[in-house]
Amino acid sequence: DQQVKQNSPSLSVQEGRISILNCDYTNSMFDYFLWYKKYPAEGPTFLISISSIKDKNEDGRFTVFLNKSAKHLSLHIVPSQPGDSAVYFCAARSYNNNDMRFGAGTRLTVKP
Amino acid sequence: DGGITQSPKYLFRKEGQNVTLSCEQNLNHDAMYWYRQDPGQGLRLIYYSQIVNDFQKGDIAEGYSVSREKKESFPLTVTSAQKNPTAFYLCASSPDTDVLNSPLHFGNGTRLTVT
Numbered sequence: 001d002q003q004v005k006q007n008s009p010s011l012s013v014q015e016g017r018i019s020i021l022n023c024d025y026t027n028s029m030f031d032y033f034l035w036y037k038k039y040p041a042e043g044p045t046f047l048i049s050i051s052s053i054k055d056k057n058e059d060g061r062f063t064v065f066l067n068k069s070a071k072h073l074s075l076h077i078v079p080s081q082p083g084d085s086a087v088y089f090c091a092a093r094s095y096n097n098n099d100m101r102f103g104a105g106t107r108l109t110v111k112p
Numbered sequence: 113d114g115g116i117t118q119s120p121k122y123l124f125r126k127e128g129q130n131v132t133l134s135c136e137q138n139l140n141h142d143a144m145y146w147y148r149q150d151p152g153q154g155l156r157l158i159y160y161s162q163i164v165n166d167f168q169k170g171d172i173a174e175g176y177s178v179s180r181e182k183k184e185s186f187p188l189t190v191t192s193a194q195k196n197p198t199a200f201y202l203c204a205s206s207p208d209t210d211v212l213n214s215p216l217h218f219g220n221g222t223r224l225t226v227t
Binding site (some may be wrong): 002004009045089091100101104105 | 155221
């Protein structure tokens with residue numbers, strides 16, 4: 001039962017260009033969404049989040065967009081840097097549930 | 113520095129043996145979690161604990177056990193009943209499960225290989 005899906009296992013972009021990572025969810029009870037970044041042999045680290053009352057949240061080079069009607073969110077990284085190369089996990093949580101659901105991750109490679 | 117420490121980083125066991133993975137945090141967080149990561153899959157919740165001496169099963173608790181005797185510690189035991197124990201295990205914590213904007217803080221994980 002994958003309630004959070006990241007359909008692209010990998011993405012490769014050129015340094016300086018925009019990276020767009022996508023995430024779809026099925027549970028309409030989700031109202032809080034997060035993106036985590038993971039380097040090899042390390043645990044994920046929190047990157048950015050968005051509440052369902054918003055459709056956009058920005059933090060420096062990172063922007064998350066939420067389209068509730070489509071049950072879709074995306075993470076934009078502009079401009080992309082080689083240090084952004086990592087696996088990005090999308091996660092979602094509902095207000096009445098204590099656990100967080102994760103997607104399978106997208107491996108981003110930013111080429112110099 | 114505050115953080116979550118998981119040990120060991122790599123663990124090898126023979127099939128049929130129980131093994132305990134350590135997780136310690138000095139963030140003073142109330143809630144702690146164990147997740148499992150397999151290739152091509154998202155992180156799946158095994159167990160979580162909101163307070164000392166209390167814990168709840170996640171989606172894939174079968175074959176696992178936990179304890180929460182201290183706020184700082186949440187060890188996970190992988191028992192011989194777990195059919196596919198080889199995986200990457202991640203421990204996490206958060207200040208309060210009831211706070212919506214409370215992202216999880218993760219440890220660096222333990223890779224368990226059972227042969």
